[in-house]
Amino acid sequence: MKTTIQENEKVMVAVLEGRLDTAAAAETGKALAPLYEANGRDIIFDCNALEYISSSGLRLFLGVLKAAKPKGSQVIISGINDELRKVFALTGFTNLFTFQ
Amino acid sequence: MTEQRNPHTELLLEEYRQQLPMLERLEQQAYQLLAAALKKQGIELNSIEHRVKTEKSLAGKLELKGEKYHTINDITDLVGIRIITFYTDDVDKVSVIVKQLFNVDWQNSVDKRKLHQLNSFGYLSLHYICSLRTDDKEMAAVKFEIQMRTALQHVWSAIEHDIGYKGAVKLPPDLRRQFSRLAGMLELADDEFNRLRTTMSEYRRQVQALVKSGHLDEVPLSTDSFRSFLEINPFDRLNQRIASVNQAELFRTSMMLFLPILEDFGMQTLGDIQTFVEQNSEDAYQLALSQLAVTDLDIMADSVALQNLCLVHSLKQGRGIEGLTYIYNTINGRRDSNRTLAAAILKMAESLPFMQEITK
Numbered sequence: 001m002k003t004t005i006q007e008n009e010k011v012m013v014a015v016l017e018g019r020l021d022t023a024a025a026a027e028t029g030k031a032l033a034p035l036y037e038a039n040g041r042d043i044i045f046d047c048n049a050l051e052y053i054s055s056s057g058l059r060l061f062l063g064v065l066k067a068a069k070p071k072g073s074q075v076i077i078s079g080i081n082d083e084l085r086k087v088f089a090l091t092g093f094t095n096l097f098t099f100q
Numbered sequence: 101m102t103e104q105r106n107p108h109t110e111l112l113l114e115e116y117r118q119q120l121p122m123l124e125r126l127e128q129q130a131y132q133l134l135a136a137a138l139k140k141q142g143i144e145l146n147s148i149e150h151r152v153k154t155e156k157s158l159a160g161k162l163e164l165k166g167e168k169y170h171t172i173n174d175i176t177d178l179v180g181i182r183i184i185t186f187y188t189d190d191v192d193k194v195s196v197i198v199k200q201l202f203n204v205d206w207q208n209s210v211d212k213r214k215l216h217q218l219n220s221f222g223y224l225s226l227h228y229i230c231s232l233r234t235d236d237k238e239m240a241a242v243k244f245e246i247q248m249r250t251a252l253q254h255v256w257s258a259i260e261h262d263i264g265y266k267g268a269v270k271l272p273p274d275l276r277r278q279f280s281r282l283a284g285m286l287e288l289a290d291d292e293f294n295r296l297r298t299t300m301s302e303y304r305r306q307v308q309a310l311v312k313s314g315h316l317d318e319v320p321l322s323t324d325s326f327r328s329f330l331e332i333n334p335f336d337r338l339n340q341r342i343a344s345v346n347q348a349e350l351f352r353t354s355m356m357l358f359l360p361i362l363e364d365f366g367m368q369t370l371g372d373i374q375t376f377v378e379q380n381s382e383d384a385y386q387l388a389l390s391q392l393a394v395t396d397l398d399i400m401a402d403s404v405a406l407q408n409l410c411l412v413h414s415l416k417q418g419r420g421i422e423g424l425t426y427i428y429n430t431i432n433g434r435r436d437s438n439r440t441l442a443a444a445i446l447k448m449a450e451s452l453p454f455m456q457e458i459t460k
Contacts, residue, residue, distance in 0.1 A: 055348075055398045062351065062399075082440050089441050090391045092401030094432040095357055 003031035011042045017049035025056035035064045040072045044100075048079035053087055065096060076100055109162040115172035116158055119242070123152045126239050127179045130202070130232060134181060134246075137197050146184040146251045153178045176208060176229045179244035184254050187294045191248045195226055198246055202230035205243060225249030225257070252286045252293075304328065317371030326359050329370050338381050338405035342388040346398045353401040357431045361410050364426070365417070376413060383416075383454040384408035390448050407431070411445060415455060421446050 001024035002017040012035055020028055035043050043064060065075045078100040080088075088094045105113070116123075131150040138145065153161075158178070162169070169175050183194050198204070208229040226248045234240050249257070271279070307325045310318055311332060319325045335355070343350050367373055388408045392400075407427075414423035424442035432438060449455050 054396065058397070058399055082437060082444075085437055086441060086444060087395070087397065089428070089432070090395070090404075091397055091399065092353065092404040092407050093351075094428075095403070096353060096401070099432070099435065099437075 001028055003028050005031070005034050007034070007041070009041070011044060012038050013044045013046055015046040015049070019052040020050060020057035020060075021052060021054045022056045025054070025060060028057070029060050029063075032060060032064060036067045038068055038071065038073045042074045042076060043068055044076045044078050046078050047081075047084065050080070050084060053084055058087070058091065058093065061097070062093075074098055105159070105163075106166065109159065109166045112162055112166065112169060112172050112175075113155065113159060116155065116178070119172060119178075120152070122239060123179055123242065126232060126242055126244065127152050127181075129234075129239075130179065130230075130244060130246075131181055133201050134183070134198070137201055138183070138194065141193070141197060143190055143193055143197075144186060145190075146186055146254070148184070149182045151180055153180070173241055173243070176205075176243040177245040178242070180247070181244070182247040182249070185248070185250055187297055188250055188290050189294055189297075191226055191250060194248045195228065198228055198230065198248070201233075202228075202246075203233060205229040205231070208243075225253050250290050252290045256283065256286055300324075311370065316374050317369050319370040321359075321363065321367055321369055321372065323356070323359065325370055326356065326362075326373075329373065330355055334374070334377060335402070335405040335409070338377070338384060338409070339402050341385050342392070342404055342408070343400065345389055345392045346396060348392075348398040348400050350402045350404075351399060353403050355403050355406055358403070358406050358410060361427055361430050365410075365413060377409060380409045380412045380416070383412045383452065386452050386454070387412055387445075387449055390452065391445075403431075411449070412454065415446075415449055416458060418458065 001020055002015075004015040004017075006013045006015065014032055014035060016028070018024070045061065061075075061077070068075055076098045077088075080099065085094070085099070088097070127150055131148070135148060138148070158175070161175075172178070185191050185194060205228075210227050228246045228248070229243050230246055231241070231243050232239055304324055307319055308328045308331075310316070311325070311328045316329075319329075339350055342348075362373060362376075365376070367376065384405065385408070388404065410427050411424060414427060417423065419426070421439070421442050424445055425439045428438035428441050429435075
């Protein structure tokens with residue numbers, strides 16, 4: 001699992017590549033830490049190369065969402081494949097995020 | 101070119117410059133005290149503005165009526181706070197809080213709302229001249245102004261200022277009549293908004309009482325009634341049952357997005373929703389089970405029960421893939437992938453007993 005953070009004045013992008021399973025969650029969580037300092041900038045999870053997400057991965061997304069929303073950031077999930085979208089739909093989480 | 105001012109004005113301006121740092125401290129202290137107290141009382145405001153008068157603005161005022169003031173402390177609006185409420189009742193509540201927090205100079209405070217003669221016009225606010233209760237004697241000696249008004253009074257004041265009308269100008273009767281009509285309309289609108297709020301609060305209380313007493317058939321489905329209904333956690337049992345499939349944690353989320361779907365199903369009362377829950381719970385559980393049992397997902401939103409109830413109900417109504425797509429479009433926002441999702445759910449549902457009953 002590889003996580004890269006890119007940022008500019010308006011947006012922070014987390015590019016996720018590989019399988020976000022329980023084993024990878026701790027390390028990915030550390031890599032996502034800068035997103036907690038978005039301070040109102042929008043956050044994009046670039047999931048074009050994300051192959052799998054477990055509950056631990058969903059919790060990471062939710063953690064970022066909970067920290068970002070009160071500060072006015074929008075959390076956008078971009079490029080997610082149909083299988084992963086199904087995971088979000090099954091768990092009822094699709095309406096919490098904005099999908100692109 | 102240097103502006104020539106009379107010596108008295110220049111003297112007052114010099115006093116102002118010396119006091120400016122203290123005025124800025126006073127402005128912050130008064131504002132923070134007030135903002136904290138209003139927040140504590142839960143009074144929702146349109147806005148709260150605060151400022152120290154600029155030197156330019158003060159110079160303008162002194163040019164016009166400088167002789168009225170002996171010292172800088174005779175000017176009571178060097179620091180000003182303006183509180184704009186949504187409702188007229190809240191102006192009175194704010195005024196009580198102001199009286200509790202500050203010393204009010206009653207001789208110079210005016211309730212302009214009560215100043216109108218029968219044949220006058222305008223739409224005015226409540227002004228208190230206050231001072232801070234503090235051990236800092238210099239600061240305690242400075243008076244400041246707090247204006248309290250509704251949003252509509254504020255609109256009136258802003259437009260009046262823009263038009264350039266001040267009460268002293270004699271206007272022709274037809275213009276006076278236009279002003280009076282507008283002022284009357286705004287005052288009436290303010291009263292009506294106030295009354296509407298009281299009526300809405302009463303309606304909410306009645307709905308809550310009916311929901312609590314279980315008389316759900318008597319409660320029409322609306323945004324308010326659905327919100328009250330959610331407070332009794334009508335989907336909790338099914339949520340717990342679904343969560344137990346993977347010993348999942350339930351994450352609280354809003355279920356208001358589902359209201360248009362329930363309305364689209366033709367539900368008219370909360371009783372209809374209760375019947376919908378009773379009639380579809382077992383099948384909704386089976387549908388959720390078929391989706392979740394093959395995963396290790398142990399976190400889900402607490403809308404999962406309602407979502408599955410809606411999917412099942414739509415399928416039972418024979419709406420097929422179009423009905424499922426409509427549900428996903430409503431809760432997720434319209435996008436092409438919702439149809440793919442609907443197709444996957446439909447395929448899963450086809451093996452369940454309730455679908456086989458339908459297709460018999």
